[in-house]
Amino acid sequence: MPSQRDVRNRIASVQNIRTITRAMEMVAAARLRRAEQRIEALRPYAHALRRLTRQAAEAAGAVPSLPILTPHDSVQRVALLLIAGDRGLAGAFNSQIVRAGVAAGREHEAEGIQTLYFAAGRRPASSLSFRGLEPAAAFTGFSDRPSFVDARRIAERLMAAYVDGEVDRVDVFYNGYISPITQVVRRERILPVHEAAVIAGVGTEHDTLEEALSGEHKPGPKPLVEYEPDPDEILGRLVPDYVEVSIFRALLESTASEHGARMTAMRNASENAAVLIEDLTLEMNRARQAAITQEIMEVVAGAEGLG
Amino acid sequence: MAHTPFQVEILTPEGSVFDDKVEMVSTRTTVGEIGILANHTPLLAMLEPTELRLYVGEGEPLRFAQSEGYLQVGGNHAMLLVAEIHRPEELDAGALRERLSELDRELASAEPDSERHQLALGEQRRTQAFLRVAERTSGTR
Numbered sequence: 118m119p120s121q122r123d124v125r126n127r128i129a130s131v132q133n134i135r136t137i138t139r140a141m142e143m144v145a146a147a148r149l150r151r152a153e154q155r156i157e158a159l160r161p162y163a164h165a166l167r168r169l170t171r172q173a174a175e176a177a178g179a180v181p182s183l184p185i186l187t188p189h190d191s192v193q194r195v196a197l198l199l200i201a202g203d204r205g206l207a208g209a210f211n212s213q214i215v216r217a218g219v220a221a222g223r224e225h226e227a228e229g230i231q232t233l234y235f236a237a238g239r240r241p242a243s244s245l246s247f248r249g250l251e252p253a254a255a256f257t258g259f260s261d262r263p264s265f266v267d268a269r270r271i272a273e274r275l276m277a278a279y280v281d282g283e284v285d286r287v288d289v290f291y292n293g294y295i296s297p298i299t300q301v302v303r304r305e306r307i308l309p310v311h312e313a314a315v316i317a318g319v320g321t322e323h324d325t326l327e328e329a330l331s332g333e334h335k336p337g338p339k340p341l342v343e344y345e346p347d348p349d350e351i352l353g354r355l356v357p358d359y360v361e362v363s364i365f366r367a368l369l370e371s372t373a374s375e376h377g378a379r380m381t382a383m384r385n386a387s388e389n390a391a392v393l394i395e396d397l398t399l400e401m402n403r404a405r406q407a408a409i410t411q412e413i414m415e416v417v418a419g420a421e422g423l424g
Numbered sequence: 425m426a427h428t429p430f431q432v433e434i435l436t437p438e439g440s441v442f443d444d445k446v447e448m449v450s451t452r453t454t455v456g457e458i459g460i461l462a463n464h465t466p467l468l469a470m471l472e473p474t475e476l477r478l479y480v481g482e483g484e485p486l487r488f489a490q491s492e493g494y495l496q497v498g499g500n501h502a503m504l505l506v507a508e509i510h511r512p513e514e515l516d517a518g519a520l521r522e523r524l525s526e527l528d529r530e531l532a533s534a535e536p537d538s539e540r541h542q543l544a545l546g547e548q549r550r551t552q553a554f555l556r557v558a559e560r561t562s563g564t565r
Contacts, residue, residue: 158439165435165505169494172468184539265437265507273543280539342498345453345469354470354492361507365437 121408124401128394135390141206142383148261149297149376156294156369163362170355177348180312183356185276188309189285194231196253196275196284197221198307199241200291200367202375203260210292210300210378211240217302218290219248233284237271237368253278263372268365275364276357279308291367292374298381300374307363310356430462432478434488434504441509442486448479449502451490458495466498471506473553475560487512489557491550510554512561520555527551 174180199218201211218241222232234252236242242255254274259267278284287308292300344351429445449460452474460467471493477485493506527548534541 155438159437161440162435162437162505165496165503166494169468169496169505172496176468268437269507273547277538277540277543281535342466342468345455345458345467348468350454351468351470351494355494358507362437 119400119404121401121404124397124404128397128401131390131393131397135387135394138383138386138390142380142387145376145380145383146297149373149380151262152369152373152376153294156366156373159362159366159369163366166355166358166362170352170359172342173344173348173351173355176342176344177352181349181352183353184280185308185310185356185360186312189282192230192285194233194284195225196233196235196278196287198235198237198271198275198287198289198364199245200289200371201236201238201241201260202371203239203257205240206382207375207379208382210375211238211244213302214290214292215241215244217304219245219250221288221290221304222250233278235271235275237371259368260372260375263365263368265361265365268368269361271368272357272361272364275308276360289364289367291371292378294370294373294377297377300378303367305363305367307360310360314359426481427479428462430500430502432502432504434506434509436506436509441488442478444480446478446480449504450477450479450485451495451504453495460495460497460502463500464497464502467495468497469495471495471504473550475553475557476504476506476509487557487561489515489554491553492546508550510557512557515554515558515561517555517558520551520558523551524548524555 180186197218199214201214205211218234222234225232232250234245234250236245236252236255237257238260239255239257242252242257245252256267256271256274275287279287286306289305289307291303291305293303294300427447429447432442432444432446432449433440434442447461451458452472453469454472455469458469471490473489473491476488476490478488479485489510489512490504490506491508493504496503496505527544530544531541531548534544
């Protein structure tokens, strides 16, 4: 049976842990709010970009055949970008991305397709290396607060890999943010860009792309607009921008998910610590009572011996 | 002479940076330098990295270093969509110069016709434009 002092020490250390997990929970909650605001802040830009794309596409008549819009003849090498965090202590946040990515890689292998891994975040990078699946490139140091420049760097690396024939397809895995307690692993095709996704609605009645493209579209005479340079050329740059924004959105959602997952994990840890403290307090009281009983027995036994 | 003010909005992926009335916008498209005044004809232009100046009234214009982007003018309203925008005082000329020499190495190692080469060239143009803005700022002070 542990002595009273042992139990008291354990209570103190669990109390310390609870103080830390509580603080981490609070920090994660504050960062989560900021991450949510940044997802909101991206929306007007993304909408405006889509509006411009549609305007330019309508003026150009047809979408130019850009390399990133053209599927490769055969798919032999696939790039998988795994987006997760730089740090742990966030529940299943990091591991579920790595698990999903590695499972997808195995499936490709079974089909005779090679997989090239890319990692955004220290955790997926080190997990991949640990499994002997060295990533082709790792982008780290920004999972707390990714900037658009980070997203552009990743997007450019992937677009160069696609256009230069290093890979024939690019998929991304990230934690989609639903709520602080719910994050789902999402898999999205980034390259080749699906034409309809970029200029959804051109020449069709129904919009294929979510909210961003709904509304806004009013049939009727178009005002005469000057283009500098030709709409074709403008589209040539708008499409890569679309890829950059898609990756930026994935990074922002992943960041919100990370803070949400950490907040939830730390709240659970704090609750578990509270339960543990209760159990240990009970154990300590029992130990103290046992010691008292023991002493009384000794006194009684001594008194009897004298009598 | 004062010009009629009109609404100008600057949007970036990280939020709105500016949304107010100005008298003139001065920036650069792929075709060349451009100044936008009130009641400009509808326009959709592709912007190059350059110094963006907003003439709010009398006196010095507001200056920014701007990356590539788009300019849409219509209905007496101008919207600039730019990936990156910085106030001149936020720029670090030393870091930009360092990045430029890194890019030189990147350009030397990349195949001349590859996409990697193209993208490095794009970043070089952007970094050079930012550096010019940074140097002009430190020069005048």
